[in-house]
Amino acid sequence: MNWSLSALPIIGAPMAGTGTPELAAAISDAGGLGLLPGGYLTGAALADGITRVRRLTDRPFGVNLFLPTPVDEQRDTDRLRAYADALAPITSAAGVELPEPRWDGTDHFAEKLEVLVDARVAVVSFIFGPPPQDAVQRLHAAGSQVLATVTDAAEARAAVDAGADLLCLQGTDAGGHRGTHCVAAEPNACGWRELLPLVRAEVHLPIVVAGGVMSAHDVRDALDAGAVAVQCGSAFLLTDESGMNAAYRAGFTDPGLTGLTVTRAFSGRPARAIRNEFVERFDALAVPVYPIVNQLTKPLRAAGAAAGDRELVSLWAGTGWRQARPGPAADVVAALTADLV
Ligand SMILES: Cc1cc2nc3c(=O)[nH]c(=O)nc-3n(C[C@H](O)[C@H](O)[C@H](O)COP(=O)(O)O)c2cc1C
Known part of the structure; x- marks a missing residue:
């Protein structure tokens, strides 16, 4: 399947607590697909964030939710x-x-799902489990595509069974939370380069890869390996639109750590x-x-x-964190896609 959600195959990772409507909008405006983080928010705060993105861009964007953990x-x-x-x-x-x-606690999942069914955003992404089938059906009826985060082939099969349209295959290099479906499971130590052939052999959905994608070379590798797009978080953390607080920034940029x-x-x-x-x-x-x-x-x-x-x-950081650069998010999107012309 061709990548058709945005002009460029770059997804701005949702980053709960640090991502902002400004960041999601800037990435979408630059030709990628911004994902607004919905984790830790109430339904009203999420609705407000969606309104803010829509004020800043008329390009497609998505929203990410945490699945409640039993x-x-x-x-x-x-x-x-x-x-x-x-x-x-x-x-x-x-x-x-x-x-x-x-x-x-359910992280306000039910109320945020209602907000999303109303908001009809281009993509709803999920982390921490396969999304419930009825939620997927409602989002499809609202015109949204469903992107499910997985970390191995078994989780990929569960996401397919749930009705997901695309997978975000997250490897061990990824910054922040690992999207393992089961809390107690020890996450594997494989990067997406190892995981992608294993998952592609078992499921036939388009796959976005995440973890340590920091350069145009990494993006080229991912597409050559069969991914339809990449999802990048750390690459955008130091951008002007990021909501990184001063303590986090101090640790992230300290060469001594x-x-x-x-x-x-x-x-x-x-x-x-x-x-x-x-x-x-x-x-x-x-x-x-x-x-x-x-x-x-x-x-x-x-x-x-x-x-x-x-x-x-x-101090969430992917293995490529040292390559993160300050500046407008649009410049990061341009740098990541420099080899694609
Ligand atoms: C600060 C931070 C916060 C994150 N928060 C979320 C989140 O709210 N939802 C989610 O699905 N993934 C989250 N992630 C993981 C990203 O979706 C993605 O897998 C990861 O950033 C990819 O690795 P990279 O940081 O090396 O690009 C977060 C990552 C970071 C760095």
């Missing part, structure tokens, strides 16, 4: 309590309190981040309980961001 099989409360106890001193030292876990790891310390789900003091202290203790661990560390991360303290915030 928590029943995760109630490992003894280990969770031990992790909360370990977090308590650093949390109170930052002047904030550990919150009570909310086991019934050279270690990258996949850690559950911040949220309970595996995510690739630059190693800072928080990761050094808590990575080994972290428990695979999402979104509860995310709730526990949220006040601390917010306090770190407010204080400009890079040691307390999640």
Whole structure:
């Protein structure tokens, strides 16, 4: 299938907490496809974000949602309590309190789905599971295409069964959360270059690849390997339209921070981040309980961001993070597609 969602085969990754309507709009305006992050937002905030994108561009764009994670099989409360106890001193030292876990959280999924059925955006992308079939059917009826994030062939088959139109195949190089469908599963250590032939042998949907795509050369490689497009996050983090806060920027650009790891310390789900003091202290203790661990560390991360303290915030970064450049997002889209003319 040809890539037909945007003029250029570049998707701007949704980046919850850091991506902005301005970034999504700028990428779409430059000929790519911007994805507005919907994770952590209420339905009203998402509707507001969509309105803001539409004010900035009349090009197609998409929205990303987190699928709610079933928590029943995760109630490992003894280990969770031990992790909360370990977090308590650093949390109170930052002047904030550990919150009570909310086991019934769904990240406002149902209300955001209603917003999207009304908004009729070009693409709705999902992460953290196969999307429910009824949600896919409703989005199709509204005229949206469904892009499902997968990290291996089994997850790709589940996304096909759910009715997805395209897959985002995320390899280990990716910055931020790994989109593994099951929280407890250890993510594989394969990049999209290894994963793509395995997934293409099993499913016949168009595949977008993600993870460490930072240059025109990487884009060319991905298309030559059979991907229809690439999804890039880290490449856009330093752009003018990014919502990166000062603490995150300080850690991301510090040449002295050279270690990258996949850690559950911040949220309970595996995510690739630059190693800072928080990761050094808590990575080994972290428990695979999402979104509860995310709730526990949220006040601390917010306090770190407010204080400009890079040691307390999640420094999400893909393996290519050193190649990220400041400037307009449109320049990044142009650089990524320089070999395609
Ligand atoms: C700061 C940050 C936040 C992210 N947030 C999301 C998100 O909200 N939803 C999602 O599907 N993927 C998210 N991702 C993962 C991206 O979709 C994508 O897989 C990743 O950025 C690709 O790797 P790269 O950073 O090396 O380009 C995030 C990535 C980063 C760096």
